[in-house]
Amino acid sequence: MNTRSLFLGVTALSVLSITLSQACAQDAAYPSKSITVVVGYPPGGSTDLTGRAVADHLAKSLGVPVVVENASGAGGAIAALKVSKAQPDGYTLLLGANNEIAINKLITPATVKYTYKDFTPVGLVATTPMVLVASNATGVKDASQFLRAVSSKPGRFSYGSSGVGTALHLAGEMVKQQGGLFMTHIPYRGVAPLSIDLVGGGLEYGVFVLSSGLPHIRSGKVVALGVTEKQRSPVAPEIPALAEVPALKNMDIGVWFALMAPPKMPPHILSKLRTALSEVLQTAEFRKRLEESGSTIAPLDVDMDRFLADESSKYQKIVEFAKVKE
Template sequence: MKTHPRPLARLATALALFATVAASPPAAAQAYPSKPISVVIQYPVGGPSDALARLLAPRLQAALGQPLVIEARVGAGGNIGTDFVAKAKPDGYTLLLSSSGPLAISPWLYPKLPYRPLKDLVPVVQLAAVPLVLEVNDANPARSAAEFLRLLKANPGKYSFGSSGNGTPQHLSAVLLGSMTGVALTHVPYKGQAPMATDLMGGQIDFAIDSMVSAMPNLATGRLRALAVTGRQRSPLLPGVPTMEEAGVPGYEALAWYGLMAPAGTPRAIVERLNEATRQALDTPAVREQIARLGSAPVHGTPERFGAFIQAEHDKWGPIVKSTGAVVD
C-alpha cells in the first residue's frame, strides 16, 4: 500500500505544533500581567484586610512587575466589595482580599445575597488565620473574662457589642458567645473596625470580639483591655490572656481568616501565577514575622486547599447562624 507523503507531513507538523503548545505556558499567563492589578478590600482603611494588603502589595509588585492598587469598596458586611469582584472581568486584574465573613458566613445571614462565594469566585491562596480577642475599654469594671461574663449574665439585654459589620466574624463570634452563655446582647454594626474601636474606647458600646490584627495597637497602649482570646490555645501575643474556654465557655472557638480570591472564570494559569507569587511573599522572613505579630500562624497552600477550607468554614457557621436565628435583611 502506498502512503502519501503530504498527509503525513501535515500530521507531523500538527503534532509538532501541539507539542510546542503543550510545553509552553498559556498565552494568558505569558502576557500576564501587562497593567496594574486592583486588589479590592471590603472594609475601610486601617483594618486587618488593609494591613495585609499593604504588607503584601510591594512584594507582589516586585514579583509580578506591575503595581498593585488597593481599592476599598465597603458596606453590607463586606458584601459590596465581594459582589463587585464576583462580577468583574475574569482576567486577573481585579482581585479580592477577603475575610471569612463574606465568604463563609454571609451566605447564611443574607437571604438575597447577590453572589455565590465558591461559584462566582475562585480561591487563589489563604493569607492568615487569626484568633479574635474579647476586649473592653479601660473604664469597664471587669478585670477578667469570668468577671465580665458574670456581669453579662446578671444584666441580660443591657450590654451592647460592636463589630466591623453584619455577617463579619466579629459579629457572629459575639452572637456565638451570647448563645453559649444564654445572654441577650445588643449588636451595633459599624462600617469597619476603626470606627468600631473608636466608639468602644469612647464608651458608646460595651465590648467587642475583635480580630487580633486590628486589636493589638489599642491593647498595647492600654486604651482597650483584653479579657480572653477565641482560639483553642493561648496566643503568643497575649500569653497572659486566657482562652474563652478557660474563662468558662467550654467548646468556644472562632477565628478570623483572610485570603485572596479572583472572579470565576479567571484562567487557571493566572490563578497559579498569583498563588505562586503570593506564597513566595508569605514565605519571606519579613512577611512571616509581620503576620506572626498580627497573631496568625503561617498559612498558604494551593487554591484547592483554600477552597476546601472555605467550604468547611461555611459548613461550620451554618448551624450556628440557624441556631441563633441571626438573619440580616
C-alpha cells in the same frame, strides 16, 4: 469520506491546533502585564494593608507590577462581585476577608449575587483573632467573671461591634451561643465610636480585631477577656483564649484574608499564582510586615475548598442562632 469533508476536517484540526498553541503560548507568557488586586475597603484598613503587602511581594515574585484597586462599598461585596465576574486570565484578583467572601451572602442573600464558590481560591494569606473586651466600669477582669456577671442578669448587659453581620458581630454571637448568654448587640459605624463608648463606660463589652484593640488594652483603657481563636495569639500571648474557659471551650473564630481569583482559572496560570503566593508567605520581610499588624501567616498546606466550606458552615450556624438578617 469525500475530498470536501476531508478538507473541512483538516481545516478544523488546524484551527484547533492554532488556537491551542496560542492559548499555551499565552499561558506560558503569564504574566506579561500588570496585575490588579482588588480590595473591597478604603485605604488604611486591615484588608487594604494586607492587600498592599501581598501586592508588593507578588510583584517581586512574578516580575510584573501588581497594583491595588480599592473598590469599597457594601461590606466588600462590590469588589468581590467584580472579581467573580472578571476574565479568568490571572490579571484580576481579590484580596478579601471572610466578610465579603463567605459571610455577606448569609446575611443578605437577596442582594449579594455570589457565593464563595464563585471564586477560584489561590490561597489563604493570614489570620488574626478578635478579642472580647470589657469596659473598666464593669469591674470584670477575666472571662470567668464575665460569664458570671452576664449570666446573673440576663438582658442587662450589651456588647458592641463594628456593624451588623460583620465577623466581630458573629464572634459576639458565638460567645452568647457557647456561654448560654442573653446580651444585646449594639452595632456601631466603625471601631472609633465603639472605642469611645467602651473607654468612656457607656458600653459594657465589645469585640475588636486584635490589632485594633491592643492599643486600648495595653494602655489600660479596656480589659482584655480573651481572644476568639482556639489558641492564644503569638502577637499578644499574655491574653488568654476564651476557649480556655470550659463554658467557651468551642470558641474558635477569627478574621482571615485570602487571595481569590475568578472562576474557571486555567490550571497553568493558577499554578503560577499559587507558587508565587507560597514564595510570598515564606518571605521574612512579608511575615514581619503582617505580624507587626497583628496577623499570623497562614500555613502553606491549607485545603482551601475544605477551609471555605467549613468556615461557611460555621457562620451559617451563628447566623441562624442570632437570626441575623439585614
